[in-house]
Amino acid sequence: MRLALLGCGTVGQEVVRLLHEQSADLAARIGAPLEIAGIAVRRLGRDRGDLPVDEELFTTDALGLIKRDDVDVVIEVVGGIEPARSWLVEALHAGKSVVTANKALLAEDGVALHEAAAEGGGDLYYEASVAGAIPLLRPLRESLHGDRINRVTGIVNGTTNFILSAMDATGAGFAEALDEATALGYAEADPTADIEGFDAAAKAAILASLAFHTRVGAADVHREGITEVTAADVASAQAMGCTIKLLCIAARGVDPTGRETVSVRVHPAMIPRSHPLASVGDAFNAVFVEADAAGQLMFYGQGAGGAPTASAVLGDVVAVSRNRLAGVRAASESSYADLAVRPMxxxxxxxxxxxxxxxxxxxxxxxxxxxxxxxxxxxxxxxxxxxxxxxxxxxxxxxxxxxxxxxxxxxxxxxxxxxxxxxxxxxxxxxxxxx
Amino acid sequence: MRLALLGCGTVGQEVVRLLHEQSADLAARIGAPLEIAGIAVRRLGRDRGDLPVDEELFTTDALGLIKRDDVDVVIEVVGGIEPARSWLVEALHAGKSVVTANKALLAEDGVALHEAAAEGGGDLYYEASVAGAIPLLRPLRESLHGDRINRVTGIVNGTTNFILSAMDATGAGFAEALDEATALGYAEADPTADIEGFDAAAKAAILASLAFHTRVGAADVHREGITEVTAADVASAQAMGCTIKLLCIAARGVDPTGRETVSVRVHPAMIPRSHPLASVGDAFNAVFVEADAAGQLMFYGQGAGGAPTASAVLGDVVAVSRNRLAGVRAASESSYADLAVRPMxxxxxxxxxxxxxxxxxxxxxxxxxxxxxxxxxxxxxxxxxxxxxxxxxxxxxxxxxxxxxxxxxxxxxxxxxxxxxxxxxxxxxxxxxxx
CATH class of the missing domain: 3.30.70.260 (ACT domain)
Structure with missing residues (x-):
């Protein structure tokens, strides 16, 4: 099973390391060894630590790598819309299986990717795109398929959860807590995507699509960030026995005409300290699911970081590799319910x-x-x-x-x-x- | 897709209800309608509420039902070792796919079942056997396959968790808390399997087998129940900032000769209140997983009850039905690692x-x-x-x-x-x- 890796940043390097360290285990679990056919990067010769791979595997020609006949699985950890979209559409049309961590692309144009996968006959897996290492998409896609999900409430952005946890613990204002998060590496130099809720909104779209068998894009998600949350808000919440979290919420409902709908939103909210999500601290993520028969479920873990994301990527690589060896593909996404997305x-x-x-x-x-x-x-x-x-x-x-x-x-x-x-x-x- | 249901108690009745209520959704998710071919029960004519099925579907001839050519999937919610084992081996040998909630049987004789499934070519799914509605086996079987699990720590028995939570909250002794659990329906008339840890030990064996790719049976599990936990123990734990939980623990280790091992045990233990498992109250279940790359993960939800268990059963029914329609079977269990089970x-x-x-x-x-x-x-x-x-x-x-x-x-x-x-x-x- 030969892999093309697109991107070799923090996550890509961890993927390479795990592939190397676990190669015997992975081969046993799959029934065939995994081999890296090539690694596409923007610039050759950059320092990537002491990665256990041959220097000759690196190339700047991503498209050429994708098109090679000996590549079975394409792993994309570049992020962003272009050129990732063109690459993945190309790969899927060519019948390759794709594993991606790209939430922005999935939320923006997941439909095109799923269609390309269906046409090409390969798999499209993206566990790492939401809540990092937490196995979440597979449970939603498969385990709960015999049930009816009514609501998904998640803490899916580690940066904002770190900031809000710090404000809650110390009484600090937003700016001060953001500075701390930046100093500790929890916030990027430009934190806009996190603190304005764009990152969480993309994940909300992916979660809602899966939970409700309905196509939901990033533009369908009502989005408010945490920049307006004040120390006074935090104190108010505490006085109520609550804490403030940036939540992504996807909820089934019925509109005034009786039609079933789904509303998808990201905004800060107070939740009682007794709620399972309230104790999710620091940069951890968690997703709380309410279903008809299953009742309340919660999934908790690390939402970001090189190793956790790489773990999710590799879980997907094992799955799509097994499918290819068996000559099958996973059940495709279903959007049969096609619920109307309700305005905020x-x-x-x-x-x-x-x-x-x-x-x-x-x-x-x-x-x-x-x-x-x-x-x-x-x-x-x-x-x-x-x-x-x-x-x-x-x-x-x-x-x-x-x-x-x-x-x-x-x-x-x-x-x-x-x-x-x-x-x-x-x-x-x-x-x-x-x- | 035609189903044979073995058993029609609390869980079986919920399965029938969900199949009826969700029939359109399930058909859309699978690509074909699900139909009940027959329901095997011990006695006909018993009052089973107003189940939405034809009275003629009931039969006392389980084996005859299993062998019918028009049965694709056998759902077993009877429990216990025999006759469930003979039935399921028969069904699997006949090429049927099997969905079971039977933890005791899997822990006692999972190997025989997996072998029968491999021979017959059908699937063997058992999500409902551990931690009820919590999607757990699929994440362990699939999502974390690219990672290395080091330890699984779980609260997998709702009855004992209810009792210990009550002791923690009120300072009551074990006997008093057990009485309360019995009165509220959380403990059975004969609570031995729960309070002596047999139930948790069976689940521990299943979890350990999956997490470590090693065959672990119930007899390999060191087991201590909670009957010896005293109010003084609870007070001691509280003085240490801890709470007492009945934990199932499966941990990777290395024995004095340098050989990799796994130890699997069920016993009460103190855990710090800051630990994610500490806040799992009442009859809820949760499983905490530590993996090399993924770090800490937790899965939380209802571990028992008719509807939650039925939700897990139906999720499996959807999966095996899709597999049958696609003419494939899921990757079989792997026990390639074959780690030695270490004595307590x-x-x-x-x-x-x-x-x-x-x-x-x-x-x-x-x-x-x-x-x-x-x-x-x-x-x-x-x-x-x-x-x-x-x-x-x-x-x-x-x-x-x-x-x-x-x-x-x-x-x-x-x-x-x-x-x-x-x-x-x-x-x-x-x-x-x-x-």
Whole structure:
């Protein structure tokens, strides 16, 4: 079984190392040895540590490598949309099996890749694209196929989870926690893709597609990052017995016309500390699945890093190699359900709102009236002295709502901001997970 | 795709219900409808609720049903060794695919079943046999095949986890917590299989076989139940920032001759509250996996119950049905590694020992001397007043060791019991998981 490796960065180097260290085990598990046919890189001669491979295997001609007749499996760990897309489409059309860790490409253009795989007759595996080493796609693709998944809630970005965990533990603000994450190597020099939720949104699209047998692309995902999360938000969450996580949520629902829908979103939210996702700390990832018969499931592990990602890549390489030796291919993705993706405004969410209000009679009535006008039902109200400003004239109102359409909740907050008696809206966060 | 269902108890009834409710979805996922060809039961005419199946499908002739030409897949949810073994061997030899939830049979005689499957050319799937609805076998069998698993630590018995969680929460003794579990339906009238660890040991054998590509049977598993766990043990654990869980542990190791081995055991142990397994409460199950490249992974969910088990069974039914339609079978189990199973005495463990000792000079030196004679290194010693007996003349010594061969630790405790200055050994527990 001959492999073409596209890319030789952190993950690629770990793939090479694991292939070397485990070669006897891998051969036994597959029934044939794995051999590297070539490694495509952008520049030759770059220092890649003391990789246990022949220098002659490196090439800058990725397309030439892919097209070689003696290549069975193409492993792509380059990332990004182009040239990865052209390479993989070429490989799949040529009947090669493909293993990729490229979440951005899958979320952007997974349909084209799946079609190319179906035409060429090879496999397309991508376990490493979501939540790194955590075996997640296979359970969703296969183990839960006899069940009906209702909701997937995940912490799928390690950088933001590290930052939010640090804010929760130390009371630091976002900027300070981001600096720490950067210093420790948990955040990249340009952290935009992580902190603005782009990375999580791509993974949410992949998870939703699998869980609901429906094509969901990155553009279908409502996305909010964590840059607006403040130390005051974290304190509010703690006062509620909650912690703040950047969640990706894909939920089955029914729209007002009775049609089944799916809503897919990424945003920070408060969850109760008793929720299994609350204790997922540092840069770990976890995905919580709720299904009709199986009930609650959670998958937990390292979401990034060279070795964990390489582990997931190699698991896929073993699977597609076995399939090729047996002359079969895995069941293709199914998107038969074809559920409509619901806009964020219609998604059902709950809000936690902290207000700094004037301390005088009638304030609560006015505030409650705004919620009522938008048809939003209030679950709890807590009144205290103005947060962080002891001795100041004023009061703090903390309101948690029942579920309502997100647009109604957002409109409620907008109107609250305009009330004369509301001095400021100190914290607005969605709330997920039953206490 | 025609199914024979053997057994129609709690799980079987849920399987029938799910097949009915999800029939359109299942047909779309498989590419062909699923149909029940027959249901074998011990007695006809028993009340099975209002199952959505024709009364004529029921039969008491299981073997006749299995042998019918129009049966493709045999689902076994009867449990126990015989007649399940004969039935499944018959079915597999006849080329049928088999889906079973029977952990006892797999642990006792998995080899015979796998061989029969290989001869007949059908699939043998058993996701439901370990940790109910948690997709676990497929990740171990497939997703982690490119990695090297070093250790699997699981909470795989819901009944004992419920009991230990109750003892931890309320300070109750074992008998009282067992009564509560029985009253709430978490423990069976005869709870022996659960509380003595037989159930967990069968699952440990299955997990170890998969994780280490080695045949491990139930008889290879060292087994201790939770009946000896006392309220004092629980209090000792809490004082150490730990909680007590019944763990199944399968660990790779090297014996004194340098040969790779695996040790498989089930026993109660203290784990730090910071460990991901510590927060697995009530009757939930979880399995913690440590692999070379993937690092730490955890799988969490419901380990028992009709619907969760049926979900796992149906996931397998979808998989084997797809395989049959495609004319292929899944990769068979591999046991190429064939590691030696190490006796418990050689397993490396850590002990926590609480002693009620005379309060006089030289006591610590004598006690420490016993550990030294057995070549057991002490990690921490804490000295306090006699536990639970304020005002009494005496002192409490709490000792936690470094890892050592289990036999050396057991011999140390035996010798301590004989020391004149040791009034009693109030608690002995193994310790797992780094703090």
């Amino acid at each position: 405004g219609e998604a059902l969410t709950r809000y936690h709102v902290s207000l700094d209000v004037a301390d005088r009679p009638g304030v609560l009535a006015s505030v409650a009236g705004v919620f009522a006008r938008h048809d939003v039902s209030i679950a709890t109200v807590r009144q205290g002295s103005a947060g962080g400003s002891p001795g100041r004239d004023g009061a703090e109102l903390v309101i948690v709502t029942h579920v309502a359409p997100d647009a109604a909740l957002a409109a409620t907050v907008d109107e609250l901001r305009g009330l004369e008696i509301v001095r400021s809206v100190t914290s607005v966060l969605r709330v997920e997970g039953d206490a | 005495g050689e397993a490396l463990t850590r002990y926590h020992v609480s002693l009620d000792v005379a309060d006089r000079p030289g006591v610590l030196a004598s006690v420490a001397g016993v550990f030294a004679r057995h070549d057991v290194s002490i990690a921490t010693v804490r000295q306090g007043s006699a536990g639970g007996s304020p005002g009494r003349d005496g002192a409490e010594l709490v000792i936690v060791t470094h890892v050592a061969p289990d036999a050396a630790l057991a011999a140390t405790v035996d010798e301590l019991r004989g020391l004149e200055i040791v009034r009693s050994v109030t608690s002995v527990l193994r310790v797992e998981g780094d703090a």
